[in-house]
Amino acid sequence: xxxxxxxxxxxxxxxxxxxxxxxxxxxxxxxxxxxxxxxxxxxxxxxxxxxxxxxxxxxxxxxxxxxxxxxxxxxxxxxxxxxxxxxxxxxxxxxxxxxxxxxxxxxxxxxxxxxxxxxxxxxxxxxxxxxxxxxxxxxxxxxxxxxxxxxxxxxxxxxxxxxxxxxxxxxxxxxxxxxxxxxxxxxxxxxxxxxxxxxxxxxxxxxxxxxxxxxxxxxxxxxxxxxxxxxxxxxxxxxxxxxxxxxxxxxxxxxxxxxxxxxxxxxxxxxxxxxxxxxxxxxxxxxxxxxxxxxxxxxxxxxxxxxxxxxxxxxxxxxxxxxxxxxxxxxxxxxxxxxxxxxxxxxxxxxxxxxxxxxxxxxxxxxxxxxxxxxxxxxxxxxxxxxxxxxxxxxxxxxxxxxxxxxxxxxxxxxxxxxxxxxxxxxxxxxxxxxxxxxxxxxxxxxxxxxxxxxxxxxxxxxxxxxxxxxxxxxxxxxxxxxxxxxxxxxxxxxxxxxxxxxxxxxxxxxxxxxxxxxxxxxxxxxxxxxxxxxxxxxxxxxxxxxxxxxxxxx
Numbered sequence: 001x002x003x004x005x006x007x008x009x010x011x012x013x014x015x016x017x018x019x020x021x022x023x024x025x026x027x028x029x030x031x032x033x034x035x036x037x038x039x040x041x042x043x044x045x046x047x048x049x050x051x052x053x054x055x056x057x058x059x060x061x062x063x064x065x066x067x068x069x070x071x072x073x074x075x076x077x078x079x080x081x082x083x084x085x086x087x088x089x090x091x092x093x094x095x096x097x098x099x100x101x102x103x104x105x106x107x108x109x110x111x112x113x114x115x116x117x118x119x120x121x122x123x124x125x126x127x128x129x130x131x132x133x134x135x136x137x138x139x140x141x142x143x144x145x146x147x148x149x150x151x152x153x154x155x156x157x158x159x160x161x162x163x164x165x166x167x168x169x170x171x172x173x174x175x176x177x178x179x180x181x182x183x184x185x186x187x188x189x190x191x192x193x194x195x196x197x198x199x200x201x202x203x204x205x206x207x208x209x210x211x212x213x214x215x216x217x218x219x220x221x222x223x224x225x226x227x228x229x230x231x232x233x234x235x236x237x238x239x240x241x242x243x244x245x246x247x248x249x250x251x252x253x254x255x256x257x258x259x260x261x262x263x264x265x266x267x268x269x270x271x272x273x274x275x276x277x278x279x280x281x282x283x284x285x286x287x288x289x290x291x292x293x294x295x296x297x298x299x300x301x302x303x304x305x306x307x308x309x310x311x312x313x314x315x316x317x318x319x320x321x322x323x324x325x326x327x328x329x330x331x332x333x334x335x336x337x338x339x340x341x342x343x344x345x346x347x348x349x350x351x352x353x354x355x356x357x358x359x360x361x362x363x364x365x366x367x368x369x370x371x372x373x374x375x376x377x378x379x380x381x382x383x384x385x386x387x388x389x390x391x392x393x394x395x396x397x398x399x400x401x402x403x404x405x406x407x408x409x410x411x412x413x414x415x416x417x418x419x420x421x422x423x424x425x426x427x428x429x430x431x432x433x434x435x436x437x438x439x440x441x442x443x444x445x446x447x448x449x450x451x452x453x454x455x456x457x458x459x460x461x462x463x464x465x466x467x468x469x470x471x472x473x474x475x476x477x478x479x480x481x482x483x484x485x486x487x488x489x490x491x492x493x494x495x496x497x498x499x500x501x502x503x504x505x506x507x508x509x510x511x512x513x514x515x516x517x518x519x520x521x522x523x524x525x526x527x528x529x530x531x532x533x534x535x536x537x538x539x540x541x542x543x544x545x546x547x548x549x550x551x552x553x554x555x
Contacts, residue, residue: 036061036114036123038092042130049099049130051110055092058084059376060122060232065113066097072109072127081115087349087374104133117232188261188307189412191343191378193225193252194289200387205291210249211261213242215281220264221248225256229379229390242283258343258378261285261307283307293430294387294418301418301430308345308412308434323405323413323435326470326505326551328356330383331397339382339389339416340435344373346409354381355503356394358401362478362501368394378412402470402505405435417553436549438472449532451550465552468507469530471500472547479546483508484529493526500548 040053051066063083067076085093102108111126194205211221221242225234236253252259263280285307293299329336344350351371358364370391373379384392393399405413413435453467469481482497500506532545 036092037112037125040112040125040128042108042110042128044130044132046133047100047102047104049102049108049110049132051097051099051112051130052095053112053125054094055086055114057092058086059226059374060116060235061114062087062117062119063115064095065115065121067111067113067126068099069109069111069127070106072129076109076111087117102132105131107131117230122235187263187345188283188285188309189343189345190223190259190261190285190287190307191412191414192289192305192341192380192416193256193259193287194291195252195254195256198388199291199294200296203292203294203387205289207252208249208288209252209259209261210247210286210288211242212247212284213244213281214284215263216244217281218243218246219281219283221280221283222262222264223250223252224260224262224376225252226258226376226378227255228257229373229377231377232374233376242281258341258376260345260376303416303430303432305414305432305434308414321407321410322438323407323411324438324470324472324503324549325403325405325413325415325435326433326549327415327417327468327553328393328399328401328403329417330393330395330399332400335419336400337383337386337418339380339386339418340403341378341380341414341416342370342373342405342435343378343412343414344375344409345412347375348409349374350407350409352379352411353406354403355406356399356401356403357501357504358395358399359505359507361401362504365503366394375409400507402468402503404503411435411437419553431553433551436472449545449547451530451548453528453530453550453552464510466507466509467528467530468505468551468553469500470505470549470551471502471532472549473502477502477546478504479532479548481506481530481532481548484531485510485526486528487526490527502546 036055036057038054038056041051043050043052053064055061061084063081065081066079068079069076079099080097082095082097085095099108099110107129108131109127109129111124113121114123116122190209193207193209195207196205197203198205209223211223213219213221219242220239222237222239224237226232227234234253234256236256238250240248242248261283263283265280286304287307288302288304290300290302293301325340327338328340329338331337340354342352349372351369352373354368354370356366356368368381368391370379370381379390380388381391382389382393386392395401405411415433415435417429417431417433419429419431467483469483471479471481473479478499478501480497481500482495484495485493487493496508498506498508530548530550532548534545
């Protein structure tokens with residue numbers, strides 16, 4: 001894991017790129033294309049030319065083509081292909097090439113091409129020149145030319161007002177003497193974006209991202225996009241200055257399948273002609289998706305989720321990171337499917353292990369290895385043969401259970417549940433929840449043993465509900481879980497309970513209320529309390545109830 005300083009430097013570089021037009025004293029009112037090369041120079045020596053370059057990021061880079069000519073506009077010969085030193089990384093690298101096949105006194109011209117993982121040229125720089133045998137000053141390019149790979153838009157609007165939006169003013173260019181910021185600013189993960197035929201031909205899906213500044217002062221917000229798993233960065237981003245409480249609604253560019261949102265600020269250092277990049281304000285981000293169902297019924301679906309925020313700089317626990325995913329289904333009851341989307345929100349490539357546990361089969365689990373996955377990329381795991389799924393579930397149809405996911409880097413996980421009962425015409429749902437990180441849960445929720453379901457249905461206009469409870473314990477023991485069903489006034493109707501094995505799950509169905517003799521003439525509408533109980537006579541001694549996670553399914 002790179003040091004905190006190295007990771008801050010990578011994000012600082014990325015933010016400086018986004019702020020390029022601002023620090024130059026020009027307010028950029030259009031979206032910006034990604035720039036990979038930070039510098040490209042050539043220096044002549046006695047019988048040699050030293051060619052050097054640095055990169056700001058190498059998320060989608062496999063290497064570099066270096067070309068040479070004896071005339072600026074003449075024919076160029078390729079000197080070498082130089083492999084990337086940091087493939088798939090947000091952090092750039094330094095490169096040098098010594099050209100010794102030269103004659104003193106002759107000027108040589110050099111060009112550099114950035115080669116993407118798919119073999120395409122995504123950026124180029126030069127020509128620059130140097131003359132061996134003569135004292136020269138390194139010649140640097142201006143802004144390297146770039147081949148955009150995504151559609152950028154919409155165009156941000158800047159309306160100066162005395163109270164909410166800063167006026168445009170020249171901003172001095174920062175120097176390298178400015179120290180890095182003390183910590184990373186807010187970083188929000190958007191693991192799944194659906195555009196076009198994301199769920200099959202003619203499904204016509206759309207995605208809308210909405211970002212609000214919920215901090216205490218104006219801030220910059222930037223959205224960086226990635227393509228599908230193994231295809232690298234899209235090479236496109238959006239940025240906008242958000243006033244206090246300001247809202248920005250945007251549509252991702254074509255080809256985007258995942259994204260990250262950054263918040264940052266450009267602030268003076270107190271010294272002349274110097275500015276630095278600092279933490280931005282807190283942002284609230286939601287993602288709305290809608291389109292036609294993947295089963296060809298023509299039913300329009302919609303779903304939303306909140307952007308996932310997790311500190312990217314925190315070190316992983318000694319046992320690695322672990323995430324819990326409830327309600328994993330593959331054609332369960334011939335009507336229920338799950339798609340898990342996993343985004344690498346770390347700073348290095350990683351492999352992922354997914355462990356599946358079927359309900360009622362505590363002693364057995366199915367392991368699946370996925371990867372490697374580059375930073376920012378997301379992979380979709382779901383039913384075999386489903387459109388848009390990168391990896392198929394290793395379980396058979398009719399399967400119901402849960403999963404936990406192991407990784408050495410932070411992950412953002414979105415779980416989509418698709419429900420299409422064949423007996424119900426024109427009725428279907430897509431419900432979305434997020435995977436729960438165990439370390440985050442332990443810190444913020446204190447290993448919560450009680451959860452609440454605010455609204456449940458059973459036999460209301462054909463709709464029904466169920467509750468799945470997952471045991472998140474790190475110990476090798478089960479826990480006893482009860483579900484206390486309450487009516488709309490909060491009075492207890494009845495409770496049911498059962499044991500849940502380690503990392504396994506159990507589903508409580510609301511029709512069980514009817515089976516146990518509780519009848520409502522117009523169906524049940526109410527709430528529930530889900531609790532993991534203290535164990536007083538379990539072998540090995542008394543202990544508290546194990547941490548749990550509960551999700552409600554409505555179909």
